[in-house]
Amino acid sequence: MSSINFENVTKVYDGDIVAVEDFNLTIQSGEFLTLVGPSGSGKSTLLRMVAGLEDISGGTIAIGDEVVNMLPPRHRDIAMVFQSYALYPHLSVRENMAFGLKRSTDLPDEAIYDRVEDAAELMGIPELLDDRPKQLSGGQQQRVATGRAIVREPAVFLFDEPLSNLDAKLRKHMRTELQRIQKELDTTTIYVTHDQEEAMTMSDRIAILNHGELQQVGTPREVYNDPHNLFVAQFIGSPSMNIFDVTYEATDNGGRLTGDINIPIDAERAQQIEAVGATDLKLGIRPEHVNVSRTSGEDHVNAYIDIIEPLGARDLLYFTLESETDDDSLVSGDAAALEDEASPEGEVAERKAFIDPESISADAHEVYLDLSLEQADLFDANTGANIEHVVREEQEEPPTA
Ligand code: ADP
Secondary structure (H helix, E strand, O other): OOOEEEEEEEEEEOOOEEEEEEEEEEEOOOOEEEEEOOOOOOHHHHHHHHHOOOOOOEEEEEEOOEEOOOOOHHHOOEEEEOOOOOOOOOOOHHHHHHHHHHHHOOOOHHHHHHHHHHHHHHOOOHHHOOOOHHHOOHHHHHHHHHHHHHHOOOOEEEEEOOOOOOOHHHHHHHHHHHHHHHHHHOOEEEEEEOOHHHHHHHOOEEEEEEOOEEEEEEOHHHHHHOOOEHHHHHHOOOOOOEEEEEEEEEEOOEEEEEEOOOEEEOHHHHHHHHHHOOOEEEEEEOHHHOEEEOOOOOOEEEEEEEEEEEOOOOEEEEEEEHHHOOOHHHHHOOHHHHHHOOOOOOOOOOEEEEEOOOOOOOOOOEEEEEOOHHHOEEEEOOOOEEHHHHHHHHHHOOOOO
C-alpha cells in the first residue's frame, strides 16, 4: 500500500484537447478515493495516467515516494479492473487469475496458485476456479476480474467503472463487497465512476471533476452538505438540489431575494452576499429541506402539486412554483403545459420535495412550501461559487504582510 500524489497534472490530447488541467491531489495510503464526474470530465484519463497507459503532458504523479511519469506500467505495482472484464476466454478462471503473476514475477507455481485460491475465497468464487469465463454470469466475471487484481497484491488498485455492466441489484451488492474487500486488504484505491450514488456509498473521499478540472474533494458527507460550487451541488445528491434564480436587494433589516421565489433573508446572509458583491444568485435547496406548511407566511411560497410519488417511508412531491406559471391547467398537473415552461435548454426544471406521506390531502392541488433557508445554499450566478464558502475562505486566508 502506498500514497498517490498528483502535482499539477495536465493531459492534452492531439495538441489541443485538454482532458485534465492542473490536477492536484494526495490520496492517503489505504484510502478509497473515487473520481466522479460526467462523461468526458477526465476521470479515465487520470486513472490511465496512474496506470501508465497514457503519457502525462505536464506535472508529476508519484506512487509512494517514487515519481512514476516515466515508469513502464509493469513496474508501477498497480492492478487495474476494467469495465469490460478482459478475461481470456480460452483459460480457466484459475489460469486467468494466475496469468498476471506468472508473467510479472518468478514466484513458484505453488505459491501463485495458493494466492489464487485465497483471492477466490475472498471473492466468494472458489467453486468457479475450473470454469471458463463464458460459463459465468456478468457478476461472476466481475468477481474473477477483481480476484485477478487481488492476486497481484499490488500497492494500488485502479477501478474503471467496474460495475457498469451489472444489473442494478447486483451492482448495489458488489459495491458493498468491493468496499469490504478494500478495507480488508487496506490497499490504496482509485475508483472511477460517473454514478454519484456509487461514489457516495463506497468512498472514503470523493473527488468531483468537470471539464478536466477538480471541483472539490471531500468525504461523501462534506461534499453533500457543503458543496463549494453549483456544479458539485447539482451533481451530488439524488434527486438533485432544487435551484431557483433570484436577485438580491438590500433592505432595512437584511435583504430580500426576488425572482423565482420572493423571500426575506437575514442580516448575516445579506452581509455575505454583499461581501462577495453578487446580485444575481442561484438559491439551492435539497428536496429533504423543502417542508410543507399548513399556513401561508412571509417566507413561504405557494406551489402547485404536479405529482406525488409514494416511496414508502416518505413521498416525493413534484411541484411548480406559482410564480413560474399563471397557467391554470398546471393545477391538474398537465404535462403538456409543463413542457411549455421548459427552460431555454429544453429542460423542465423539476422541483422536488421529500414529504411526510400524511402531510398533503389526496385531493389537494396546491401547497405552501417552507423553503427553510437555514439549510439552503446561495451561489453566485456568474461564477457558480458558493457564497458562504467564498466568505469562509477569505476569512481563513492569512493576512498578507
Ligand atoms: P471520462 O472518463 O470522465 O468520461 P475521459 O478521460 O475519457 O473522460 O476523456 C476526457 C476528455 O479527453 C474528453 O474530452 C475525451 O473526448 C478526450 N479524450 C479521451 N481519450 C482521448 C484520446 N485517446 N484522444 C483524444 N481525445 C481523448
